[in-house]
Amino acid sequence: MKRYEQVAQALRRRLEHGFYQPGDRLPSIRDLCTEFAVSVSTVQTAYAELEAAGWVAARPKSGYFALARNRPGTLPAVSRPAQQPLEVSQWDQVLALVNEAQEQGCLLLGGGSPDTTADTLKALRRGLSRLYQRPSSEQDNYDSLLGSPLLRRQLARLAGASGTVLHEDDIVITSGCQEALSIAIRTLTRPGDVVAVDSPSFYGSMQTLKACGLKALELPTDPQTGISLEALELALEQWPIKAIQVTPTHNNPLGYTMPDARKRALVALAQRFDVAIVEDDVYGDLAYTAPRPRTIKSWDDDGRVLLCSGFSKTLIPSLRLGWIAPGRHRDQALHMKYVSTGATATVPQLAVAEFVEQGYYERHLRQVVRTYQRNLDRILGWIHALLPADCAVSRPQGGFVLWIELKGLDCVRLNERLRLRGVQVAPGVLFSASGKYRDCLRINITRADAELYAGLERMADEIVAMRGEQQASE
Amino acid sequence: MKRYEQVAQALRRRLEHGFYQPGDRLPSIRDLCTEFAVSVSTVQTAYAELEAAGWVAARPKSGYFALARNRPGTLPAVSRPAQQPLEVSQWDQVLALVNEAQEQGCLLLGGGSPDTTADTLKALRRGLSRLYQRPSSEQDNYDSLLGSPLLRRQLARLAGASGTVLHEDDIVITSGCQEALSIAIRTLTRPGDVVAVDSPSFYGSMQTLKACGLKALELPTDPQTGISLEALELALEQWPIKAIQVTPTHNNPLGYTMPDARKRALVALAQRFDVAIVEDDVYGDLAYTAPRPRTIKSWDDDGRVLLCSGFSKTLIPSLRLGWIAPGRHRDQALHMKYVSTGATATVPQLAVAEFVEQGYYERHLRQVVRTYQRNLDRILGWIHALLPADCAVSRPQGGFVLWIELKGLDCVRLNERLRLRGVQVAPGVLFSASGKYRDCLRINITRADAELYAGLERMADEIVAMRGEQQASE
Structure with a gap:
């Protein structure tokens, strides 16, 4: 394949997958020269080909723009799960997945680990190494149950980026986001209760429902806008739902972010039916465009959203560092945290607090x-x-x-x-x-x-x- | 106080507190010279004083022996708790205790942290520091759910010291012993169930009962031999007990170790009534005399004992490293572990495995x-x-x-x-x-x-x- 064809193909794929929506301005010729390390004439030839094929249009002095094309949708279908509460199965499949984590010689495309090879993690490793070297009774002994105030302060500050107003004492540090999710669910439910979930939904929270003897009510979910609020409203009328569990930002597995209006509407719905929301925001900071999206929690004015997050998707999963902002359920969540694992490991908290404070995060x-x-x-x-x-x-x-x-x-x-x-x-x-x-x-x-x-x-x-x-x- | 008086007083205190029982041979003069860094004549004078006061008797060519004395018992009373299942209270008191952990300028005599100032921990700190410094995708990503095979192998080997036969795959690593206890209880019970406990009993496991909606049946407990098997038998006849939770070795808070015969009898009782035992062995390795006592688990021939332990009382609590050997309940315990916190932090496991393997532990x-x-x-x-x-x-x-x-x-x-x-x-x-x-x-x-x-x-x-x-x- 010639160079101009490669460039044209790459741009075509982006267009096909909706990276550039009809009307969007495409990258300048100069930018594409840099990106593909090719000459101006190569990029010009590529754009000419795309123009001829009806993908793009040139506008004088403005550059190239994406055109609308009648292509079949390449998005997954809106899910249509059976709308009744179900017991969660599939544990064997999950166990197989998580136990393969360390399997040698296998290309693990199924896992949920982030890229930890970036140089930008070096300062964190240095911090961990330095802190562990030094004996300090404060650092060695059980941390306070809420977690290190240094880290909670940084988390409260970072929360501003998602429009979330949190005080450091609103936050409880946990052993990974999984513990946060588990605490949230245990805080809100009793065995036999029904929890409404977006669908498909992260297997870790689904298995938590199973372990707690709960039933999952899987709701139709749009691959671009998230859980169907219309279906949720009907479900809230029909079933005694105790909590709504969603991953509304950079959803796992679908990648969508619920539009702000729908996030706000979800809070309103939860208020109307007086039900709690468990918001999994563990991928929230990984937005492809700045600023990162707002949390559902940012519209929560009566403490009914339990915001769960952590550093397993942004830093190093094996640190096991997460947090929960349990809103009005703080006292019970703190009790659940105590019986779950007691205090969280201290040094990772201190090292991450430092890493965040110094702008490395x-x-x-x-x-x-x-x-x-x-x-x-x-x-x-x-x-x-x-x-x-x-x-x-x-x-x-x-x-x-x-x-x-x-x-x-x-x-x-x-x-x-x-x-x-x-x-x-x-x-x-x-x-x-x-x-x-x-x-x-x-x-x-x-x-x-x-x-x-x-x-x-x-x-x-x-x-x-x-x-x-x-x-x-x- | 003169030197000989100091020596005499120290020996008297040991006699008073039962360190030497009537008939026991006391340390030799030479040993005491070394221990107190005093001369032979000082020790001789001290022994003469104790002999005159009726504490000890000299036997020719054998040394000094402890005599029986009519002193009032200084042991706490055998506990007589109300023998009916009760909901657990006292969370406010526990929260106050654990949140004081980091309080400045207060002499914290209430905590459960070990001495972490010993030089013998240096190799562990070095290991942690070294491992965290090096980037390694294997080390950064989620560990397998059971935990590092390197650590499980060492734990299986160490278990030999308590007469416990464990294979590395019988063990699940946890975030501290608290997570092990919590997993054990959640694996065995449903809300409303009754758990029999020794009394007084560790507040962490008591609060776990509370969080799980269980009732505690506190049983009379002897400050030297542990839970009353007679009372337990009556209770098993009377109540639908789902599990027996005990800390039989170097009990917290009483310090006793159940005699082997009673440990064995406890297993037999559990078998007769087909009930599980949760054995908290977190202080088990801290025996004042070698070899360390056997676990109850060492007599468990049908997998009904869930042995819980960890390194928070022997190494560094803030590492949050524990483990459970759940016996026949392994599959369900593994599921509980998954939803509780997912995999355990990796580097502390690797560092402790190395520390144990090299004999430092x-x-x-x-x-x-x-x-x-x-x-x-x-x-x-x-x-x-x-x-x-x-x-x-x-x-x-x-x-x-x-x-x-x-x-x-x-x-x-x-x-x-x-x-x-x-x-x-x-x-x-x-x-x-x-x-x-x-x-x-x-x-x-x-x-x-x-x-x-x-x-x-x-x-x-x-x-x-x-x-x-x-x-x-x-």
Whole structure:
């Protein structure tokens, strides 16, 4: 493929996947020269080709703009889960996924770990190393139950970026965001209760419902705007729902961010039916465009939102550092925190507090978000080139996971076949209470290298083979 | 006081507190010369004084032996809690205690932190510092759910010392022993269930019962042999008990170790009534005499004992490193672990695994146990000298906590008065479901310095003042 064709193809993929919406101005010729390390004439030829194909239009003295095209939608369908409370299953699948974390020699595309190779983490490692070296009885002994005031102060400050007004004493530090979610659910419910969830939904919170003897009411969810408020309203009228659990910002697995108006409307709905909201914001800081979106919590004026977050998706997961702002449920959440693990480990808190205070956190975010965006762009291109044309792909607005819908294909089976070839993905069934989304899968886009490309190639092979077998048996 | 008097006094205190039982051979003159750094004649004079006072007898060519003396018992009474299942209260008191952990300028005698000043911890700090410095994707990402195989292997090996046969895959690493206890209880029970407990009992596990909506059935407990098996048997006949929760080795707060025969009998009883045992062994490795006692788990032949332990009492509490061997309940315990906090922080596991493997752990244990024993000896002497003669004191066989019974004195009130004078203790009410042991308190003996002495002096003052006020009002 010639250089201009490569540039044209890359731009076409971005257009196909909605990176540039109709009317958007495209990058300048100069910017593309830098990005692709090619000459001005190469970019001009690429743009001429796209113009000829009807993808873009030139406007004098303004540059190139995206045109509307009649392409089939490439977004996954709006989910239509069975609208009744269900017990959560799929634990075996989740266990297999989390236990593979350390498997050697397997390309782990299913995991939820961020990129930890960035140089911008060095200051954090230095801090951890320095603090652990020094003996200090204050640092060695059990920390206070709320967690280090140094870290809570920084978190309260950072919360401003999402429009969330928090005082340091509104925050309880936890061992990872999973503990925050678990505390929130245990604080709000008793066995047998019903919790409404967006769907697909993070398997960690789904399994928490299972462990607490709760039922999940999975609600239709739009891959661009999130949980259906209309369906939620009907559900609130029909079922005795104790809490609404959502990941409204850079959703896992779909990548969407609920528009502000819908976030605000969700709070209003919760107020009307007097029900609590558990907001998982663990991917919230990984916005592809600044400023990061607001939290639901930022519209919460009566303390009914329990905001859960942490540093496992932004810094180093194995630090196990999270937090919860439990609103009016603070006393009970603190009791739950005490019995869950007692105080949280001290040194990681101190090291992260320092890292944030010195501005390293925000610098690191900028760095990794650039990487994830670049990876997303590449991987979308690869998916377009390798996977069947009828596959649908999510359009993440932040974070580092991608959701792929493979119309009618059994992705549990696909994952089994891929594992024999050294590749692992997260089958969609993990993200449902009752094994829905069987023809979907989630991949991690923290890398976009030759190995990942090879993994997608193998995936494409298996899809073709499985479809062939399916047709032969019909 | 002359040197020989000091030696005599030290020996007398040990005799008074039962360190040497009637008939026991006392240390040789040579040993005492080394211990007290005094001459042979000084020790001889001390022994002569003790002989004259009827404490010891000399036997030709054998040395000195302890004599029986008619002294009032100084042990706390066998507890007689109300024998019916109760909801757990006292959270406010527990919260006050754990939140004081970081309070500045207060002598914290109530806490449960070990001595972390020993040089023998240096290798651990070095290891932590070194591991955190190096970037490694394996180390940064979520660990497997069971925890690091390196650490589990070392734990399985160490378990041999307590007669416990464990394979590395029988063990799940947790964020501190509190998470292990919490997982055990959640695995075994549903809200409304009854759990039988020794009494007094560790407030962390009591509060776990509260958080899970369970009832505690507190059973009479002997300060030297532990939970009454007779009372337990009656209770098992009478109530639908789901689990028995005990700390049978170097009990917190009483310091006793259940004799082997009683541990074995407890397993037999649990088998007969088909009920599970939650064994808290977090102080188990801190035996004053080698070898350390066996666990109840070591007699468990059908996987009904959930053994919970960790490194918060032996190494550094703020590492938050514990583990559970859940026996036949492994699958459910693993699910509970997943929803509780997901994987455990990786680097502390690797650093402790290295520390144990290289023999530093056992060396450190020997070092701190010597310190605790020496402190106990000193503090018993100070208590004898300073506190009222009618106070009763526990006889710990390991660990670093001491239980003091102050006949009829309100120790919640005492603690409040002491706090105004910069001293904090753990009131006995913390250790009961319903605020019993109000005339008891627990102190930490990891230090035995001038400051602690001054704290005991202040305690003595307040006791005298409170008793005076009591008499005046009668």
